[in-house]
Structures are given as structure tokens and as C-alpha cells.
Amino acid sequence: MRTYTPGTGSIKRRWHLIDAEGQVLGRVATLTARLLQGKHKPSYTSFLDTGDHVVIVNAARVVLSGRKEEGKIYRAHSGYEGGLREERAKDVRKKHPTRFIEEAVRGMLPKTKLGDAMYRKLNVYAGPEHPHAAQKPARLEVA
Numbered sequence: 001m002r003t004y005t006p007g008t009g010s011i012k013r014r015w016h017l018i019d020a021e022g023q024v025l026g027r028v029a030t031l032t033a034r035l036l037q038g039k040h041k042p043s044y045t046s047f048l049d050t051g052d053h054v055v056i057v058n059a060a061r062v063v064l065s066g067r068k069e070e071g072k073i074y075r076a077h078s079g080y081e082g083g084l085r086e087e088r089a090k091d092v093r094k095k096h097p098t099r100f101i102e103e104a105v106r107g108m109l110p111k112t113k114l115g116d117a118m119y120r121k122l123n124v125y126a127g128p129e130h131p132h133a134a135q136k137p138a139r140l141e142v143a
Contacts, residue, residue: 004043005048006045006048010043011043011049011050013051013053015053015054016035016139017057017130017137017138018140019056019057019128020059020062021057021058023063024062024063024064024065025064025101027142028062028101029108031142033108035052035140036105036109036121037051037110037118047114048114049118051118051121052121053122053123053132053135053137054123055123056122057125057129058125058126058128059097059101059124059125060093060098064089069089069090069093070088070090072088073086074086074088074089074092074099074103105119105122106119
């Protein structure tokens with residue numbers, strides 16, 4: 001008996017819509033990473049991209065638990081000496097409101113070409129509007 005491996009033609013991709021308003025960042029990010037990887041499907045295969053597309057709206061209104069709004073620091077390094085840039089979470093929210101979710105989900109995906117392909121299926125928007133209505137995304141509630 002052979003092990004079933006889904007082919008590229010047999011992978012059915014669905015669209016999901018998540019409203020992040022009032023939701024905790026970690027819960028939204030874990031649900032999103034799970035959907036992007038396809039771990040919710042019985043046909044999940046670790047070496048194939050079997051995941052779905054995810055649209056997240058109201059990303060600017062996601063909640064950080066505890067004192068993370070003041071204490072959490074986002075770091076980026078240019079690669080040059082002295083090129084470390086640090087920003088507090090409250091400043092990141094003002095300048096780039098979608099970066100919270102994007103970085104949290106990116107950190108939960110594989111650090112390979114496969115992870116890059118999964119990440120490209122993520123669409124994050126700061127407000128309630130999104131241009132993916134034609135795909136008819138199914139609304140998902142964060143538990």
C-alpha cells in the first residue's frame with residue numbers, strides 16, 4: 001500500500017477572513033499560521049504548500065496583552081556596523097499598523113522557500129476594507 005501525497009492539481013485552496021479588532025495578537029497569529037501551512041486539512045504534508053489564503057482586516061486594532069504596548073521592542077539590523085534600529089510597539093502601531101501581525105505570523109512559518117510561499121498568501125489590512133471580495137472569503141472567529 002502506498003502513502004497518499006497530494007499533487008499540485010489536487011490541492012484546494014480556500015480564502016479565510018479574520019477580523020482582528022479586539023483580538024489578542026498571539027491568538028490571531030497562531031490561527032493564521034496554521035491556516036497558511038494547511039495544518040487544519042487532512043491532506044497536510046510538511047514538505048508541500050497545502051495551505052489556504054488568509055485576509056486579516058482591522059489589524060490596527062489588534063490587542064497586545066500585558067505591558068507589551070510600552071515594553072515590547074521591534075528590532076531590525078541593516079547588516080552594517082551600528083545598523084541596529086529599535087522601535088517600541090506603540091511607535092510601530094502608529095507608523096506601520098499591519099507590521100504586528102505580519103512579523104508575528106512570519107516568525108511562526110518555516111524559514112525556507114516553502115515558508116516564503118506560505119507567507120505570500122497572507123494579506124493584512126489596517127482598516128475594515130479589503131480588495132478580495134471577489135474570492136468570497138469565509139469569516140473565521142478567533143477563539
